[in-house]
Amino acid sequence: MPPEHIQGFTCTIIDVLYKFGAVVLKFCKLNTLSVMLPTHLCFKCVYVRVCVSACVRVCVCVYFSGVLSQRGWGVTYTPERICALKGSSVNMSCTYSYPPSHTVQKTFWVIYDWNSKQEGEDLSKDSEYSHRVEYLGNKNSDCTFRINQLRETDSGTYRFRFLTDHVNRKYTSQLGVTLEVTDLQVMVNPDTVTEGQSVRLICSTTCTLTGSPAFIWYRDGSPLSFTDQSHQFTASSEDRGSYTCAVKGYELHSPAVALNVIYRPKSISVSVSPSGEIVEGSSVTLICSSDGNPPVQRYTWYKNNRAVSPWGGSDRSYTIKTITLLDAGVYYCEARNVIGAERSPPKHLDVQYPPKSVSVSVTPSGEIVEGSSVTLTCSSDANPPVQRHTWYKNNGNELSWKESSYTIKSITLQDAGEYYCEAENAIGTKRSQITLKVLCE
The missing domain is CATH 2.60.40.10 (Immunoglobulins)
Structure with a gap:
């Protein structure tokens, strides 16, 4: 803004050091205001009087660092930026001051609309906020404010405002608390790997969560042991599944993302x-x-x-x-x-079968003479092995002997005849016969 001249006085604009919360102006030149300041800072243009002998209005760009104080009026926000989870609650800590001659009549919070450059109304009366906000402060110095059940649309800059008992005396801070509400998203990189390759899981947020919280990871609904926001590991077949993440102490879970491990x-x-x-x-x-x-x-x-x-x-x-x-x-x-x-x-x-290849042999071999000792032996192939042998003579008369060998210690002519051996296992039975001839002594 060009200098204003007041009745006969002329003033040269020199370097100005103006404090209104912080150092703000680097240099000025005559008739032209040139400001060299970082563009990412928060500035406000105010008009001040400089020079003793003349009244000259200079547009001064002021950087505020969280405390705004004008002759006893001030608001401090701690912190100035908050990153919080959708669905959670957040406290905006705040203190304020005012001249001792004033008495606070009303306190409330508003949200600043950067598009219209206007402040909204009392959030406690806004239908989108009224059932979710709480003023935790008082009418002395504490202006802490709480928002519950955060939504992503709640992101914005919030400012404290109060009215005193003096006529037309209201105060709204020019700063505020910048709130960013984030969801959780799982990032799997890469999402398809061969067993033995490295995988990184990231529980992604749009801002850095305030307070450095611990994270909880789940695979197919079961909790995992690691608690970092980012976790790298060597994939095995057991790692295949759907992953979700959450922040400890909060109910919000991210949507599931699948990791495919091929092996x-x-x-x-x-x-x-x-x-x-x-x-x-x-x-x-x-x-x-x-x-x-x-x-x-x-x-x-x-x-x-x-x-x-x-x-x-x-x-x-x-x-x-x-x-x-x-x-x-x-x-x-x-x-x-x-x-x-x-x-x-x-x-x-193992294939099981009933006795087969059943046969009866005589020991000793050759002619059997009356009075000699003779042993009949029953042989077979079976699986499982034969459990019982039964001996028969002639027309099916069962002998009392049940072993695989049947011995006649002193054979007589009456012992001559047909002998049968029956082999039995769990699967079945099979017989074999032999004719025994006894010669006279």
């Missing part, structure tokens, strides 16, 4: 259906189970270290429709995806 097949095992004992002649299916990401693309079956399914086969099951003794052995499966392949532990397939 070769693991936890491979072979199961048999139906379960239980495998009996010769039944149908049996071997099933290969595995955990892999992406899913297994190909299974290969092996018996006794030789492939029994063609390469490129994709079936996770291997069926033997009518199983025999020849199918018994050690089986395992190999599961393969795009990352790699792994084999299962071996699975022994």
Whole structure:
């Protein structure tokens, strides 16, 4: 603003050091106001009188640092900037002063509209705020203000205002508390990794939360051990899932973000259906189970270290429709995806069957002479082993002996005849016979 001249006096504008809360003006030149100040600071243009012999109005840019005081009037905000979570509550700490000749009649807070450059009305009467705000101060010096259930739209600059008992005497601070309300967002970088690679999780906010709070992390709803806002780790298959974050002491949770960990097949095992004992002649299916990401693309079956399914086969099951003794052995499966392949532990397939190849032999061999000792021995192949042998003579007369060998210590002519051995296990029975001829002495 050009200088104003008052009746016959002329004044040269020189360097001005003007204190109104802080140092504000770097230099002035005659008839032209040139201000060199950082543009990110908060300034106010005021008019002051300089020179003793003349009245000259100079536009002075003033930087305020949180305390505004004019002849006993002042407001202090601590802190001046607050970053808070959506849904939480915030206290705007504030103290104020005024001349002792005044008595405070009314106190309230307003929000400054930077677009219209106007202050709003008493927030306690605003329908968007009335049920969420509390004045915690008094009419002496404390002007602390509380907002509950914060919304992102609550972000803005809040100012304290008070009225005294003097006519037309009201005071609104030119500063205020800048409130920024933030949501929580999880950032996963990268969101798809191969097992063994590094991953960083960030619980992102639009501003730095006041008070350096602790963070809580969840994977698929279960809490994790780390509490930093940013956490880096080496990914394993167990880390795959949906992540959310929260701030300790607050209910707000971020939306879930998925981490995809890809890995070769693991936890491979072979199961048999139906379960239980495998009996010769039944149908049996071997099933290969595995955990892999992406899913297994190909299974290969092996018996006794030789492939029994063609390469490129994709079936996770291997069926033997009518199983025999020849199918018994050690089986395992190999599961393969795009990352790699792994084999299962071996699975022994035990095929059970009733006694077979039952036969009776005589000891000693050759001719049997009356008075000699003769032993009949019953032999068989069975799985499980034969549990009981039963001996019969001629027309099915059961002998009392139940062992695999039957001995006649002094054979007689009456002992001649047909002998039968019946072998029995849990699966079934089978007989074999032999004819015993006794010669006279």
